[in-house]
Amino acid sequence: MSEPPVPKPAASLAAPVIRPATTADEEELAGLDRETWSPVHSVQERPRPPYATFFDERHRPEDILVAELDGAIAGYIRTVPPTPLASNAHVRQIQGLAVADGARGRGIGRALLRAAADAARSGGAVRMTLRVLGHNTPARALYEAEGFVVEGVLPGEFLLGGQYVDDVVMGRALTDGR
Numbered sequence: 032m033s034e035p036p037v038p039k040p041a042a043s044l045a046a047p048v049i050r051p052a053t054t055a056d057e058e059e060l061a062g063l064d065r066e067t068w069s070p071v072h073s074v075q076e077r078p079r080p081p082y083a084t085f086f087d088e089r090h091r092p093e094d095i096l097v098a099e100l101d102g103a104i105a106g107y108i109r110t111v112p113p114t115p116l117a118s119n120a121h122v123r124q125i126q127g128l129a130v131a132d133g134a135r136g137r138g139i140g141r142a143l144l145r146a147a148a149d150a151a152r153s154g155g156a157v158r159m160t161l162r163v164l165g166h167n168t169p170a171r172a173l174y175e176a177e178g179f180v181v182e183g184v185l186p187g188e189f190l191l192g193g194q195y196v197d198d199v200v201m202g203r204a205l206t207d208g209r
Contacts, residue, residue, distance in 0.1 A: 047105060047139050049146040052095035054086065059104045060097070061085040067129040072167050074189050090126070096146050098130075098139045105134035108143040110151060113160060123151040125161035128170070144177045152205045159205055164189070165197030178203040 052060065064085065065078045086092060090109055098106040109127035113119055125147065130139045151159055161179065163170050179201040187195035 045100065047098035047100050047134075047137070047142055049096055049098050049142055052092040052097050052107065054092055056092070056095075056097060056104060057085045060095070060107055063104060063107065063129055063131055064127075066131065070191055072164060072170060074164070074191065095127075096143060096150065098134075098143055100134055100137070100139075104131075105137075106130035106139040106143055108147045110147045110159070121156055122158045122160060123147070123154070123156045125159065140173050141177065144173070148177075148205055157205050158202060160200065160202040163199050163201060164191075165199050171199065171201075174201050 061082060061084070065082065068077055089111065094111050095107050095109045097104050107127065107129055108125060110123040110125050113122055113124040125144075128140060128143060130143075148159060159179075160182075161174065163174065165171075165184070180203065181199055182202045183200040185198040185200070188198035189196045
């Protein structure tokens, strides 16, 4: 007679802890990037070994916020100045947002967007921008819910899987307190 299965503990419903990334997070962040890769949001080829490092000269740990659940990284957001120009220093651009598949639907993307806006504001930014693929409906809905509006569309900018896909430019002011 076999023993009854041991029930798995329920997933933690605790709110994510948002914190700045550290160099010690690199391997876990790189793994999350590989896990979450999808043609729905990436214009690059699927990552293959040898894998590139997560951090580089344009994307340093201080440019990234991570969301932790139960001590593990469940998501990240990368925000950087869009250019090195002083005339553009008041803007931060989101150049990456990922949430682990098993952590989706928990408000992590929203929490990361809000924390990034707060960090950008405290760093003197008054505006935030991003680019999202036109067919990435869930991401676009999240960005719109967080105050981003479409500011431009580059029609058919990318050829992905045999289909031309729009590149959508979105932005928002950081002065509305959200």
